[in-house]
Amino acid sequence: MYRLTGSVGQGGRNAHDDVLLVQKQLNKNAHITSAIGTLPETGIMDEATLRAILSFQRAVVRLGSPDGRVDPHGRTWRMLLGDQPQATNVAFVQLSGENGNFYLYESQDRVWGTASTIQSIRNVAAVLKPHGFEIAIGDISFQQGGRMAPHGSHRRGTDVDIRPVRADGRRAPVTISDPNYSHARTKLLVEALHAEPNLKLILFNDSKMAGVRFWEGHHNHLHVRFEE
Ligand SMILES: [Zn+2]
Known part of the structure; x- marks a missing residue:
């Protein structure tokens, strides 16, 4: 199913099913880079699809001069399928330590980040x-x-990923439609995040919240992106 029969994009063969597959994978990866947006999945190679391929190549594949083309055995396609990007040479820092005014709801091996990201999380927790x-x-991220x-x-x-804030202080999940969801507290969280100079964007679906963008699936967590 995830095999391309020919190339897609600039100068590609652009067979309907191949284009459709690339559009679907671009949409799955749209979360990564705001430049992609959501593409109509038509199977037809068009301007929007080409722009999305170029954005993905620039932002994720890190091609110096993106060619706008997805080849069946090429790097762009592998990365659209979720392969690892080039190993980063920036050492990650683990978010850990008690009394930080936060708790972890996933395992410890999943809370590694860049030094500035980890520092920002600590700052925000302290402010609150x-x-x-x-x-x-x-x-x-992983280490x-x-x-x-x-x-x-x-x-x-x-x-x-950060949970919306509960009104009752329990260490438990909450969604924006839950009576235990605190808009007021979550607003303080969003404001504290925006005070961090390296904040890039927040995806979250409380439509009454300023400073966040709607993104499907973000009713039970805020997805926070910082600058690299
Ligand atoms: Zn996330």
Whole structure:
């Protein structure tokens, strides 16, 4: 199913099913780079699809001069399927330690990030302490980065999942439609995140919240992206 019969994109063969497959994978990876947006899955090679391929090559494959083309055995296609990007040579730092005014809701091996990302999380947690609540940190990245299922992103130590804040202070999941969800506390969290100079974006689906972008599936966590 995930095999291309021919190339897709600029100068490609652009067979319908191949184009469709590339569009679907681009959409699965849209989470990684805001430049892609959501593509209509038509199987027809068009301007929007070409732009998305170029954005993906620039932002994720890190091609100096993207060619806008996905070849069946090429690097762009492998990475669209979720292969690891080039090993990063930046050492990641693990988020750990008690009394940080946060708790982890995934395992310890999944909370490695760049030094600035980890520092920002600590800053935000500290800023919120006087307000009387802690924050819940989920997946960041593995120690060596790379693919972290089920996410498309979380490869570079700059993505952090955070639970919306509960009104009752329990260490438990919560969604925006749950009576225990605190919009007011989560708003303080969002504001504290925006005070970090390296914040890039927040994906979260509380439509009454300023400073966040809607993204499917983000009703039970904030996906926070920091600069590299
Ligand atoms: Zn996430």
